[in-house]
Each structure stands twice: as C-alpha cells, then as structure tokens.
Amino acid sequence: MGTIRITEAEAIRDIAGLLARAYKGEEIVIEGDKASATVVLRPTVIPRRSIEECIALMPVDSAAAIDEDFGSDVAAAVTAHREPLTPPAWD
Numbered sequence: 001m002g003t004i005r006i007t008e009a010e011a012i013r014d015i016a017g018l019l020a021r022a023y024k025g026e027e028i029v030i031e032g033d034k035a036s037a038t039v040v041l042r043p044t045v046i047p048r049r050s051i052e053e054c055i056a057l058m059p060v061d062s063a064a065a066i067d068e069d070f071g072s073d074v075a076a077a078v079t080a081h082r083e084p085l086t087p088p089a090w091d
Contacts, residue, residue, distance in 0.1 A: 003027040008036070047086065 004026060011018055011030045018028050018041060028041040049057075054074075058064055 003029060005029045005031060008032050 004021075006018075006028065008030055011028075018030075022028050022041040022043055025043055030039040030041070032038065051074075055066075
C-alpha cells in the first residue's frame with residue numbers, strides 16, 4: 001500500500017476514514033503546522049511464529065506428540081494464552 005500525506009485539518013474532518021485506510025495497510029502522514037510534530041498512522045506488524053519455530057522451541061524431553069489432535073491442542077493453547085509474546089515496539 002502507499003503513503004498519503006495530509007494536514008491536521010484534513011485529518012480532523014475524516015479521522016474514521018483515515019483509520020479505515022490505515023487498517024487496510026496504508027500509511028497516513030499527518031503534518032502539523034511548522035511548530036507541530038508529524039504523526040504517522042500505520043498498521044502494526046504482529047510477530048508470528050511458524051509451526052517449525054514452535055517445534056524447534058520445544059524442550060528435548062517434551063512429551064508432546066504431533067498426532068491427529070495436534071491442531072486442536074495448539075488452538076486450545078493459543079486461546080488460553082492471548083497475551084502477546086513480546087510487547088509491540090512503538091516508534
């Protein structure tokens with residue numbers, strides 16, 4: 001997606017529209033007057049692990065087994081632990 005640049009006044013008139021565009025992947029640069037700071041709206045990137053990474057992190061002596069119930073076991077574990085692995089880095 002692209003980047004759009006707008007003024008604070010334009011942002012105030014359509015903040016809902018700007019948020020919708022940012023959620024879809026666009027980067028929105030809101031520029032203030034000469035004394036104001038610039039603000040950037042963009043979607044965050046949530047770190048994800050592949051199944052291969054998860055398996056590699058398992059202890060060697062783990063009793064876990066990859067069987068027909070493995071997928072539902074993983075889904076249950078994810079549901080039980082919804083907090084992020086690491087907090088997002090805000091810049």
